[in-house]
Amino acid sequence: MTTGVRRRMGVEERRQQLIGVALDLFSHRSPDEVSIDEIASAAGISRPLVYHYFPGKLSLYEAALKRAAQDLAARFEEPQEGPLGARLLRVMDRFFDFVDEHGPGFSALMRGGPAVGSSATNALIDSVRQAAYVQILAHLGVRAASPRLDLVVRSWISLAESTALIWLDGRRIPRAELEVQLVHDFAALAAVSAAYDEEMARLLRRILVDEPADGPFSDLIARLAALAPA
Template identity: 85%
Template sequence: MTTGVRRRMGVEERRQQLIGVALELFSQRSPDDVSIDEIASAAGISRPLVYHYFPGKLSLYEAALKRASEDLAARFAEPQEGPLGNRLLRVMRRFFDFVDDHGPGFSALMRGGPAVGSSATNALVDSVRQAAYEQILSHLGVEDPPARLELVVRSWISLAESTALIWLDGRRIPRGELEAQLVHDFAALAAVSAAYDDEMAGLVREMALGEPADSPFTELATRLIALAS
């Protein structure tokens, strides 16, 4: 008979374990409601040992939120293949996957609070928004966006955030409908802007070219035409 021996974790391995444990707890409750004692217990180590790897509660929270923000930013990465409307819909599905899986943590990260309201965590949120902004521009094939396009894309990113936060409060609207609605919202914002700017009008025409019958953009146009009839 052999007795199992617990393997001693290296410093970085233990740090990553604690970050993972913290994120799991943040998926259930806001970071402000999760204590270091809970994280230590879930990781199977003592409270003082947590402080051996992280100098303070905020440093552990910031490390965990950094990993979460990197994961969230990666949800906006999408191969530039196929119709734009379908690409954006896949992005929204991955975005809501994250929101669904990390509801309390997502809400706290976006709304701020004692544990997540530091300048470091605010910078993480801004980095996610910037990554999303750059990804959308890349799909539009634009490197130096005109002012109206920047306004459209940044407004849409803010709309996606606020929509997700409202949806988390009871999930009263089917998630799939919101994902499609947000893609429609992007097209609508761009179309309204195009009415005031020739350059935006050209971009909207390019967006519409080659959109198939099952594209969210085509669905939106069909719905609008039906309303006007």
């Protein structure tokens, strides 16, 4: 009769395992509520061994946050083919998948958590926002944004963040509706800016000419037209 022998992990393999375990725990509860003892238990190792790989909870949290940030940034990647409205809708679906999967951790990051305020954390948050910004400009076919377009894109990214945080607090609005609404919000922000700036107006016309009758941007135009007095 033979007994199983636990395989010894290498240093990097163990670090990645601990990051994965921490991410899973942070996805269900705020990082402030998760102890090193719980992380050690979930990983099947002792508390001192966790400290062998990470100096403390903060460093483990930052490592987990880095992996989550890379995952979130990747959610904004989308083939630059087809109507823009449909592309943004797919991006929002993946964005809310992430928010759904990592609710407490996402909320703790944006509202306050053990690593919030540190230079490493701020840099990671900014890297996600910048990745989203670059992706949106690529979808618009723009290399360098004008001041007004820069304002539109950055305002929309901030709006997506705040909308997700509000939604997490009770999920009182159907997720699918919010995803469409955020795509509509992008079009609305661009339209308001276009009313003041001819460069934005040209960009908006170029976007809308490729939108199908059943696309989200066309849907917004129809909804707004229905609100106008007869």
